[in-house]
Amino acid sequence: MTTSFETVAPLLAQQAIELPSWAFGNSGTRFRVFGSPGTARDPYEKIADAAKVHELTGLAPTVALHIPWDVVDDFGQLREYANGLGVELGTVNSNTFQDDDYKLGSVTHSDPVIRQKAIDHHLRCIDIMHQTGSRDLKIWLADGTNYPGQDDIRARQDRLADSLQQIYAGLGDDQRLVLEYKFFEPAFYHTDVPDWGTSYAHTVALGDKALVCLDTGHHAPGTNIEFIVAQLLRLGKLGSFDFNSRFYADDDLIVGAADPFQLFRILAEVIRGGGFGPDSGVAFMLDQCHNIEQKIPGQMRSVLNVQEMTARALLIDRDALSAAQAAGDVLGAHGILMDAFYRDVRPDLAAWRESRGLPADPMAAYAASGHQEKIAAERVGGAQASWGA
Numbered sequence: 559m560t561t562s563f564e565t566v567a568p569l570l571a572q573q574a575i576e577l578p579s580w581a582f583g584n585s586g587t588r589f590r591v592f593g594s595p596g597t598a599r600d601p602y603e604k605i606a607d608a609a610k611v612h613e614l615t616g617l618a619p620t621v622a623l624h625i626p627w628d629v630v631d632d633f634g635q636l637r638e639y640a641n642g643l644g645v646e647l648g649t650v651n652s653n654t655f656q657d658d659d660y661k662l663g664s665v666t667h668s669d670p671v672i673r674q675k676a677i678d679h680h681l682r683c684i685d686i687m688h689q690t691g692s693r694d695l696k697i698w699l700a701d702g703t704n705y706p707g708q709d710d711i712r713a714r715q716d717r718l719a720d721s722l723q724q725i726y727a728g729l730g731d732d733q734r735l736v737l738e739y740k741f742f743e744p745a746f747y748h749t750d751v752p753d754w755g756t757s758y759a760h761t762v763a764l765g766d767k768a769l770v771c772l773d774t775g776h777h778a779p780g781t782n783i784e785f786i787v788a789q790l791l792r793l794g795k796l797g798s799f800d801f802n803s804r805f806y807a808d809d810d811l812i813v814g815a816a817d818p819f820q821l822f823r824i825l826a827e828v829i830r831g832g833g834f835g836p837d838s839g840v841a842f843m844l845d846q847c848h849n850i851e852q853k854i855p856g857q858m859r860s861v862l863n864v865q866e867m868t869a870r871a872l873l874i875d876r877d878a879l880s881a882a883q884a885a886g887d888v889l890g891a892h893g894i895l896m897d898a899f900y901r902d903v904r905p906d907l908a909a910w911r912e913s914r915g916l917p918a919d920p921m922a923a924y925a926a927s928g929h930q931e932k933i934a935a936e937r938v939g940g941a942q943a944s945w946g947a
């Protein structure tokens with residue numbers, strides 16, 4: 559029997575997707591960062607942009623900060639400002655990749671002075687988290703080497719473990735550390751946290767408050783990401799997602815744009831493994847840049863894509879699927895999964911949004927609202943925020 563949209567709507571109402579503050583700054587590639595009219599100039603304007611996405615979609619109640627890009631004099635005031643616009647401050651992302659001192663590494667550096675500087679930066683992030691009310695400290699490290707023999711891979715792991723332990727010791731009772739892995743870039747021979755296994759090993763050694771962050775753009779082409787999702791959920795160590803999509807490398811394009819079917823498969827495993835919903839402990843975040851498209855509607859498109867694929871994944875007829883799997887019905891089981899993927903949930907979602915006081919078509923509502931023109935007219939003078947500042 560086909561699962562009805564009405565059955566899954568209450569689950570969809572629980573969906574929350576965190577937006578990255580840096581998505582509202584200018585970004586680009588190593589060739590060019592493009593400016594665009596109306597781009598946010600400071601953390602306050604980035605939060606206002608994020609709040610607009612939430613206002614029109616009801617999907618994005620929190621905004622992730624990046625330190626030092628989003629440093630302000632008074633984080634309590636920033637928090638109040640966010641709350642006044644109907645959103646909360648979320649994950650704090652540490653940054654130890656833009657300082658000359660970190661050229662050869664940060665928390666893995668062989669020089670104890672530089673290592674301490676990197677550890678202290680994370681402790682400062684934890685302090686900020688107390689002021690912003692954030693639960694998660696997200697650590698992504700640019701640490702690694704470019705040439706075989708450049709440094710001792712094993713010693714770097716030992717230094718990483720020691721540094722992470724010192725950071726972990728600074729966490730409050732309700733705070734968590736999520737460790738993101740990436741197999742290349744900016745280092746190209748090896749990175750110090752290249753894969754889920756390495757992140758898993760370190761987070762297990764740290765303790766229950768340390769979990770793995772899975773960025774969908776950080777795997778070799780062809781990697782079965784949904785398998786990693788299933789495995790980490792099985793092990794109780796999936797802490798968060800950085801959603802985006804990619805054609806070639808870490809493209810940070812709009813989630814669901816490059817490979818909607820992969821997004822569906824990932825979400826199907828999330829739901830199957832109990833990783834969906836506010837009590838699951840798995841945080842949904844975006845990690846994207848909008849280089850050529852408008853940023854607010856770019857983020858709206860992204861959260862709507864996640865919502866749409868979540869709806870389809872929730873519509874999988876689990877009983878029929880289990881029965882087909884148990885019966886060894888290869889094509890039947892595959893067909894049941896594909897039936898859910900091909901369900902066009904857009905009309906149901908539009909009607910459901912309207913029933914909750916949201917625009918049926920948030921993209922059209924934004925375009926018609928004149929908001930983009932308004933911020934373009936208002937935000938003149940000053941320096942636009944950009945990825946890296």
Ligand code: AOS
Pocket residue numbers: 580624651698738740773800808845
């Ligand atoms: C880098 O590739 C990682 O995806 C980070 O999560 C993130 O993009 C970065 O911290 C944003 O500045």
Ligand code: ZN
Pocket residue numbers: 698738773800845
């Ligand atoms: Zn990421």
Ligand code: ZN
Pocket residue numbers: 740773775776808845
């Ligand atoms: Zn990335």
